[in-house]
Amino acid sequence: xxxxxxxxxxxxxxxxxxxxxxxxxxxxxxxxxxxxxxxxxxxxxxxxxxxxxxxxxxxxxxxxxxxxxxxxxxxxxxxxxxxxxxxxxxxxxxxxxxxxxxxxxxxxxxxxxxxxxxxxxxxxxxxxxxxxxxxxxxxxxxxxxxxxxxxxxxxxxxxxxxxxxxxxxxxxxxxxxxxxxxxxxxxxxxxxxxxxxxxxxxxxxxxxxxxxxxxxxxxxxxxxxxxxxxxxxxxxxxxxxxxx
Amino acid sequence: xxxxxxxxxxxxxxxxxxxxxxxxxxxxxxxxxxxxxxxxxxxxxxxxxxxxxxxxxxxxxxxxxxxxxxxxxxxxxxxxxxxxxxxxxxxxxxxxxxxxxxxxxxxxxxxxxxxxxxxxxxxxxxxxxxxxxxxxxxxxxxxxxxxxxxxxxxxxxxxxxxxxxxxxxxxxxxxxxxxxxxxxxxxxxxxxxxxxxxxxxxxxxxxxxxxxxxxxxxxxxxxxxxxxxxxxxxxxxxxxxxxxxxxxxxx
Numbered sequence: 059x060x061x062x063x064x065x066x067x068x069x070x071x072x073x074x075x076x077x078x079x080x081x082x083x084x085x086x087x088x089x090x091x092x093x094x095x096x097x098x099x100x101x102x103x104x105x106x107x108x109x110x111x112x113x114x115x116x117x118x119x120x121x122x123x124x125x126x127x128x129x130x131x132x133x134x135x136x137x138x139x140x141x142x143x144x145x146x147x148x149x150x151x152x153x154x155x156x157x158x159x160x161x162x163x164x165x166x167x168x169x170x171x172x173x174x175x176x177x178x179x180x181x182x183x184x185x186x187x188x189x190x191x192x193x194x195x196x197x198x199x200x201x202x203x204x205x206x207x208x209x210x211x212x213x214x215x216x217x218x219x220x221x222x223x224x225x226x227x228x229x230x231x232x233x234x235x236x237x238x239x240x241x242x243x244x245x246x247x248x249x250x251x252x253x254x255x256x257x258x259x260x261x262x263x264x265x266x267x268x269x270x271x272x273x274x275x276x277x278x279x280x281x282x283x284x285x286x287x288x289x290x291x292x293x294x295x296x297x298x299x300x301x302x
Numbered sequence: 303x304x305x306x307x308x309x310x311x312x313x314x315x316x317x318x319x320x321x322x323x324x325x326x327x328x329x330x331x332x333x334x335x336x337x338x339x340x341x342x343x344x345x346x347x348x349x350x351x352x353x354x355x356x357x358x359x360x361x362x363x364x365x366x367x368x369x370x371x372x373x374x375x376x377x378x379x380x381x382x383x384x385x386x387x388x389x390x391x392x393x394x395x396x397x398x399x400x401x402x403x404x405x406x407x408x409x410x411x412x413x414x415x416x417x418x419x420x421x422x423x424x425x426x427x428x429x430x431x432x433x434x435x436x437x438x439x440x441x442x443x444x445x446x447x448x449x450x451x452x453x454x455x456x457x458x459x460x461x462x463x464x465x466x467x468x469x470x471x472x473x474x475x476x477x478x479x480x481x482x483x484x485x486x487x488x489x490x491x492x493x494x495x496x497x498x499x500x501x502x503x504x505x506x507x508x509x510x511x512x513x514x515x516x517x518x519x520x521x522x523x524x525x526x527x528x529x530x531x532x533x534x535x536x537x538x539x540x541x542x543x544x545x546x547x548x549x550x551x552x553x
Binding site: 113125127132135138139141171172174 | 313314316317318319366367368371375378380381382383384385387388391392395396399431437438440441
């Protein structure tokens, strides 16, 4: 079965995946700052952030209204809105789009909730295949240690409490996130994830990520990738993107 | 005519939903905008209740989860075709799990004003991949009967103008701009929707009802067919306990 649209774009799509507490957002934020400082056009897109859908998702969570299928569909709706408005247009213009979580999050979570693996992969078939998918691999116990130390600790749906795996929040989180890790592990080969060892120091991880991105951009730079017109030339004439 | 009992899903069904105990009847009224579905549902509901059936009617964009959100999103100018299709999918999934299936479990006759087919037809009219959209909506229950109220664009035009006082932005497909103005876009968009519904008729076993006739004639036609369905007349259902219970209900 074909997963993702095969359309090609002058831009680059970099995404990060991993369980809660794996440090992926921190790494993506450091990466995008670096890319901007080098003059690339960078657009950021976060999971669950569509202005049309986000509030409804929040209300559904607060009032415990979701079933596995509607949870999956509403997140796909949010994603579709971001693909149509935030992700595709900048990619066509030659920007780098950095996405904190992507369709893989749905593949892992929804399947862990019992939704058909095949159905959810089809659901996201309109998505663009990322140029660089990074997976932050972290043992469950380490993630749990990081999260329990945090501000708002464990949330109902993140802990999979809707599945009634256990009445104990921490135990439910352990079971549910364990299932999610299993799903991610299967996807490493299926989707060619770049695996980052998330137990290493923040600096070490960032160095490794930048090296991988650098490699990828080198292949692409002459090929329509958008660069700031104020970098490298005085009037910007040499940098007009050829896609426009 | 009557599809199989017990009910099944089209493809990969709703996760964790047990369909074994659904003893009601799921009846779908489909058709393009302005064809008179809502009128027929009202007439049918009254008739069915007089005959002693408990009836639930359910319509698009009325789910507790996203009904209001869809209406709000349609007021803005940023709603894209993929997002719209998935909103509708969420809406029907929420109504299936929280209204329709519980009613079927309780032995109701569920009348739905449109089902997945209008959403699929609209998606196709907006250029979506038919295989993708069919699999997305594959979670839906296969109804006992799907009555497709069929009419041409020419039949719809006077109803839209006289009964509703004009053209609706979304019913005219103005988001995809198929014509210079509302009239032109409505005609082209509805023609696409009708073509898409026609193309589904065979795969999904629609019963096609000529809706160019007056509402009363359409009602009599529907009554005859639904009466037969509820008596379990035309096709003997598998299993015995459920159909008997239904037959008892309709007597």
